[in-house]
Structures are given as C-alpha cells and as structure tokens.
Amino acid sequence: MTERPILFFDSGIGGLTVLRETRIFIPDRKFIYIADDAAFPYGNWEEDELKSHIIDLFAKLLNLYNPILCIVACNTASTLVLKDLRRAHPDVPFIGTVPAIKPAAEQTRSGLISVLATPGTVKRAYTHELISSFASKCHVRLVGSAKLAGFAEDYLRRKPVDRASLKQEIAPCFVEKDGHHTDIVVLACTHYPFLVNLFRKNAKWPVDWIDPAEAVAKRALSLLPDADQVQTLTEHLDLAHFTSGRTDYATNRLLHGFGLRLTPLGQE
Known part of the structure; x- marks a missing residue:
C-alpha cells in the first residue's frame, strides 16, 4: 500500500x-x-x-x-x-x-500581550473569539502587517530586507501601560519565526516571541x-x-x- x-x-x-x-x-x-x-x-x-x-x-x-x-x-x-x-x-x-493567544495569556507576567499577524488574521472574528475566550483579563494589542510575510520570503531567499521598515512594522507591538510593558508577542503568521532574530535586534525591549509550530x-x-x-x-x-x-x-x-x-x- x-x-x-x-x-x-x-x-x-x-x-x-x-x-x-x-x-x-x-x-x-x-x-x-x-x-x-x-x-x-x-x-x-x-x-x-x-x-x-x-x-x-x-x-x-x-x-x-x-x-x-x-x-x-x-x-x-x-x-x-x-x-x-x-x-x-x-x-x-x-x-x-491559529494565534497562540491562550498560551500567551497563561505565560504573561505583565498582562500586556501583542499579536503580530497579517491584516486578515487581525480582523478575523476567529481571532477576536480567541481573545474573548482566553485573554479577557489581558490587554491585547493586535498588530497587522502587510509587509512582514513578504520580508520573510525575501529573507529566506537571501534578498535584502529593509531593516528600518521592519522596525517600524513591529513597533506597535510594544505597549507601556500603568507602569507595565508588553512581555509577550504572539507570532500569528507562520512566516514570522524566520524573522525572529531580526525582531529581537529591533525590539524596543526584550519580549518572549511565541511560535505555535x-x-x-x-x-x-x-x-x-x-x-x-x-x-x-x-x-x-x-x-x-x-x-x-x-x-x-x-x-x-x-x-x-x-x-x-x-x-x-x-x-x-
């Protein structure tokens, strides 16, 4: 067979x-x-x-x-x-x-989570249902990028990536609220783990990057x-x-x- x-x-x-x-x-x-x-x-x-x-x-x-x-x-x-x-x-x-919102909510210490995704995933009802079900006690920032998946495709093919543009794309993930800071960013696109080293280098402060693979x-x-x-x-x-x-x-x-x-x- x-x-x-x-x-x-x-x-x-x-x-x-x-x-x-x-x-x-x-x-x-x-x-x-x-x-x-x-x-x-x-x-x-x-x-x-x-x-x-x-x-x-x-x-x-x-x-x-x-x-x-x-x-x-x-x-x-x-x-x-x-x-x-x-x-x-x-x-x-x-x-x-799907976005790893449940483990992020379980692991966060500050209560501030960001979900880095494509615009389609950000607006999808499924994503908002995950937040309501598993992260209702957290402050969740949804960040949709139209560029990062393409950057990952270029990066894997050893083409240059605009580092300034990449930094701008991830900047909204970093939130300060009531003396606390975002401590977890959910990588809600399978392309993004390929860029995680660049994300770390361009982050405003250290965070945990969650990959659901x-x-x-x-x-x-x-x-x-x-x-x-x-x-x-x-x-x-x-x-x-x-x-x-x-x-x-x-x-x-x-x-x-x-x-x-x-x-x-x-x-x-």
Whole structure:
C-alpha cells in the first residue's frame, strides 16, 4: 500500500517553520508541501473570494494526494476556512495554525500581550473569539502587517530586507501601560519565526516571541493512527509544489535545504 502523506499548506514558504518542527516529532512520515504562491499574498484578496479559492484548491489536493492528515500552516487560511474544510471533508483530519493567544495569556507576567499577524488574521472574528475566550483579563494589542510575510520570503531567499521598515512594522507591538510593558508577542503568521532574530535586534525591549509550530506538531502526532506513528525510515526527499509552477534558483536551494524536492503539482 502506498504510504499516505501528511500534507502541508501555506500561501508561501512560511509553513516551512511548521514542517521543520513536525519532522522532529514525526521523522519517518512522508510530507508534501503545497505553497499557493500563485495567490500570494492572501491579504490582497477579498474574503469570500479567498475562501472559495482555498476550498476549491483543497478539493483538488485531496483528490491528488489522499493525505492521512492536513496541516494548514497558515494563520490567514486557518482562521478563514478551517471549519469549512472540516465540514466538506469529514474523513480527513485538518489541523489549523491559529494565534497562540491562550498560551500567551497563561505565560504573561505583565498582562500586556501583542499579536503580530497579517491584516486578515487581525480582523478575523476567529481571532477576536480567541481573545474573548482566553485573554479577557489581558490587554491585547493586535498588530497587522502587510509587509512582514513578504520580508520573510525575501529573507529566506537571501534578498535584502529593509531593516528600518521592519522596525517600524513591529513597533506597535510594544505597549507601556500603568507602569507595565508588553512581555509577550504572539507570532500569528507562520512566516514570522524566520524573522525572529531580526525582531529581537529591533525590539524596543526584550519580549518572549511565541511560535505555535511545536503545538501544531504535537497535535499532528496525536492524530496519527498508532500504527502510523512508528515506521521504517525510507530514503526519499519529501515533495514541494508551488501553485504558480514558477520557482527560481534561490527557492530551489532553500527547498533542498529543507529536504524537499520540487515537482509539478500532481507528480511525484
């Protein structure tokens, strides 16, 4: 029987942060990484059009690859369509990547939390529901950036990043209130952990930067059938597909560094 893969999905290459962590917990499973770069950035889409686009694309992906589970390694997509995907495909487990507001509220000492996200994630009702449910006693600053995901894509391809602009994008995360300071920033976009060293260098003061990748990886492990959690390691490169069909040398080199082999959509 052909091994059923774990499918990762993101608008670009940010989901590689989640893939990297998941491999630690599930080292012997085959992975397929889908980058919907033809539609990147998702922030430029109208909400209803983006929802229809992602749902239609997933119908195609599930038919092509028959994954054992799907990880939506994108906060924008997760907060927008996760419920619809689960309803449309009840036999496939879907794991979303949503802002880590609950652990931030549990860990903060000052009570001041910031959520650094894309504009779409910031305005999503799902995000505000998380705050109401888990951080109602905290002061939560939502910071939406239209630039940082693109900066991360450039940074990973070793292109220059405008450091002054990056500093300006994260500046609203740092809040002073009644003698207290923000002490936790939630990285609510899977692209952002790739920039965390630059964030630290340009922060107004030290904070904890929370990345949900480990929690997503643990959840994926818990959803695999017991017989699938221990397998004989096979010699292969996991696969990556870009919906645009276009990649450059820097992207190919990056994917190879993550143990991924670039192939056309639907081919192995």
